[in-house]
Amino acid sequence: MPAASLEVSDLTAGYGPTRILENVSLSVEAGRRVAVLGRNGVGKSTLFATIAGQTRRYGGRIAIGNEDITELPGSGRALKGLGYVPQTRAIFKSLTVEENLQVGLKDRPHSAIQEAYEMFPRLHERRRNLGSQLSGGEQQMLTTARSILGQPSVLLLDEPLEGLAPVICDELMAAFSALAATGAMTILMIEQRIQAALNFAQDVFILERGEIAWSGTPAQLEGEPETVERLLGVAH
Numbered sequence: 001m002p003a004a005s006l007e008v009s010d011l012t013a014g015y016g017p018t019r020i021l022e023n024v025s026l027s028v029e030a031g032r033r034v035a036v037l038g039r040n041g042v043g044k045s046t047l048f049a050t051i052a053g054q055t056r057r058y059g060g061r062i063a064i065g066n067e068d069i070t071e072l073p074g075s076g077r078a079l080k081g082l083g084y085v086p087q088t089r090a091i092f093k094s095l096t097v098e099e100n101l102q103v104g105l106k107d108r109p110h111s112a113i114q115e116a117y118e119m120f121p122r123l124h125e126r127r128r129n130l131g132s133q134l135s136g137g138e139q140q141m142l143t144t145a146r147s148i149l150g151q152p153s154v155l156l157l158d159e160p161l162e163g164l165a166p167v168i169c170d171e172l173m174a175a176f177s178a179l180a181a182t183g184a185m186t187i188l189m190i191e192q193r194i195q196a197a198l199n200f201a202q203d204v205f206i207l208e209r210g211e212i213a214w215s216g217t218p219a220q221l222e223g224e225p226e227t228v229e230r231l232l233g234v235a236h
C-alpha cells in the first residue's frame, strides 16, 4: 500500500463521559511528515488513540485516502492501512524479538522480517533475546518495526523518543526519515523533543485544550517565538 492522505474532520472524543477533543480537524496529504505538538495533557495521545479507534467518539469523521474509517473498529482501521505505535511500547515480553516481529507480518512471508533488521540492525543482533531483556530504546525500535512490517499507509507514532538516550534518538529519527523518504507512508509523530520533531516534520499541528491552536510549517513556527512560548511553554 502506498502512502495515503489522512483527513480528520470535526472530531469530538474522549473517555466515557469526559470529552477531551473538541472539533479537531486536520488534513494531511499523502507522504507528508507531520509533528503533533502541545503541552502535557492537551490531548495529543487522545487524538492518535481516537484515530486508531480506541476512545469514545462523539462526533466527526476520519478518512484514510478515499476510505471513511470512522465506523470501523481498531482492527478494521489497521486493515485499511492505519499503523499506530502507542506510547506504552506494547511488546510481548515472553516472546523473542523475532517472534514479536512475526506478529507484525500478518500474511507477509517470513523473509520480510529482513526489512525490519535493515532498518534497525540492533534488532538483528538481539533477535533471539526475549522482549523482557530489551532496553527501552530497543523496545521502541521493536514496536515501531512491528508496525512498519504491516506496511501501513499512515503511521502514527506517539512519543517515539520518550526516555531514550540522545544517540538512540538519532538512530530512530534517521530510520523514520529514511522510511518517509521511500514515499511508502505518511508519518505523524507526537513528540516532546520539539527540535527533533521540527527537524523531521514538514507540517506542524499544535494542540491546546483539545483543539488545534496552530498549524503551519516548521519554518513558520521558527519565525513565531511567541507562539512557541505560548503554546509549547518553552523559549525557542
Ligand SMILES: Nc1ncnc2c1ncn2[C@@H]1O[C@H](COP(=O)(O)OP(=O)(O)OP(=O)(O)O)[C@@H](O)[C@H]1O
Pocket (backbone or CB within 6 Å): 015, 018, 020, 038, 039, 040, 041, 042, 043, 044, 045, 046, 047
Ligand atoms: N484512559 C483515559 N481515561 C480517562 N482520561 C484520560 C485517559 N487518558 C488520558 N486521559 C485524560 O485526557 C487528557 C488528555 O490526555 P492525553 O494523554 O491525550 O494528553 P497528551 O497531550 O498526550 O499529554 P502528554 O504530553 O502528557 O502525554 C488528560 O486530562 C488525561 O488525564
